Amino acid sequence: LAKTTQPISMDSYEGQEVNITCSHNNIATNDYITWYQQFPSQGPRFIIQGYKTKVTNEVASLFIPADRKSSTLSLPRVSLSDTAVYYCLVGDSGGYQKVTFGTGTKLQVIP
Amino acid sequence: NAGVTQTPKFQVLKTGQSMTLQCAQDMNHEYMSWYRQDPGMGLRLIHYSVGAGITDQGEVPNGYNVSRSTTEDFPLRLLSAAPSQTSVYFCASRTYGGTNEKLFFGSGTQLSVL
Numbered sequence: 666l667a668k669t670t671q672p673i674s675m676d677s678y679e680g681q682e683v684n685i686t687c688s689h690n691n692i693a694t695n696d697y698i699t700w701y702q703q704f705p706s707q708g709p710r711f712i713i714q715g716y717k718t719k720v721t722n723e724v725a726s727l728f729i730p731a732d733r734k735s736s737t738l739s740l741p742r743v744s745l746s747d748t749a750v751y752y753c754l755v756g757d758s759g760g761y762q763k764v765t766f767g768t769g770t771k772l773q774v775i776p
Numbered sequence: 777n778a779g780v781t782q783t784p785k786f787q788v789l790k791t792g793q794s795m796t797l798q799c800a801q802d803m804n805h806e807y808m809s810w811y812r813q814d815p816g817m818g819l820r821l822i823h824y825s826v827g828a829g830i831t832d833q834g835e836v837p838n839g840y841n842v843s844r845s846t847t848e849d850f851p852l853r854l855l856s857a858a859p860s861q862t863s864v865y866f867c868a869s870r871t872y873g874g875t876n877e878k879l880f881f882g883s884g885t886q887l888s889v890l
Contacts, residue, residue: 699878708780708866708881709819752818763834764809764868764879768818 669753674771683740685770687753690734698729698736701752703769709752713738740772748774778802782867782882789857789889797852797885799867805880807870808850812836812863813884819866825850857889 670688677683689698697716701709713720715727715736726739740747752769783798801808809824811834821834825844839861841853850869854861864886868879 701879706864706884708868708884709879710881711878714878763821763824765821765835766811766819 669755669767671751671753671767671770673768674773676773676775677743678775679744680742683743683747683772685738685740685751685753685772686735687738688735689753689755692733692755696733696755698727698733699754699756700725700727700738701754701766703750703752705749709766712751743772743774745774745776748772780867780869780880780882782865782885784885785883786886787888789854789887791858791889793857794853794855795857797854797865797867797887799850799852799882800848801850801867801869801880802848803869803880804847805869805871806847808844809834809868809879810840810842810850810852811866811868812861813866814863822852822865857887859889861887862889863887 697714699714700712702712703709713722713725713727715729717729720727728737750769750771752766780801806827810822811819812822813819820836822836822840823831823834823842825831828844828847831842831844844850864884866884867882870877870879
């Protein structure tokens with residue numbers, strides 16, 4: 666799997682838009698980019714996945730530039746309940762086996 | 777739908793004891809895996825399986841055994857528990873070989889080894 670680099674932590678006030686960027690310089694042609702969210706004392710849960718350009722769902726948006734060497738998870742108008750750790754993973758959606766997580770980005774939303 | 781079910785939720789062991797952490801999924805997923813998460817750390821892959829009868833090691837396999845006799849179950853065995861194995865353990869599953877694959881995680885087992 667391609668190695669990823671994310672900020673260790675971020676703070677944001679409630680109601681603001683939060684952008685978390687992940688670097689993955691060695692991304693391969695077949696690799697997809699997937700983001701997970703983990704609340705304390707819970708297992709991670711899938712947020713969004715993309716291959717190129719922009720993907721949007723009811724929770725977040727994912728922006729991927731043309732060179733795909735980075736990606737940005739965008740959370741609109743965060744609330745206190747968005748306080749969590751966010752993980753960026755890069756891998757071949759066709760069946761990669763050793764799915765490894767980095768340390769993620771700890772987002773703290775401040776009232 | 778139950779998804780991924782882990783038992784027990786909490787367990788305390790003495791050094792040298794053995795135990796099995798249970799994981800079951802009802803989504804007919806081929807791929808299953810075990811992770812451990814230490815305080816303030818990310819998840820580290822212990823073992824994984826891409827189908828019944830097929831298992832392989834992850835990043836931190838020492839001290840743990842696994843087997844996969846059915847598609848639904850993927851137990852994790854600690855043969856002789858050590859304090860260094862105190863951690864939260866997560867089981868996960870997903871489809872294998874398709875597109876838009878995502879991992880589904882259980883709620884975790886908090887293990888303390890004294």
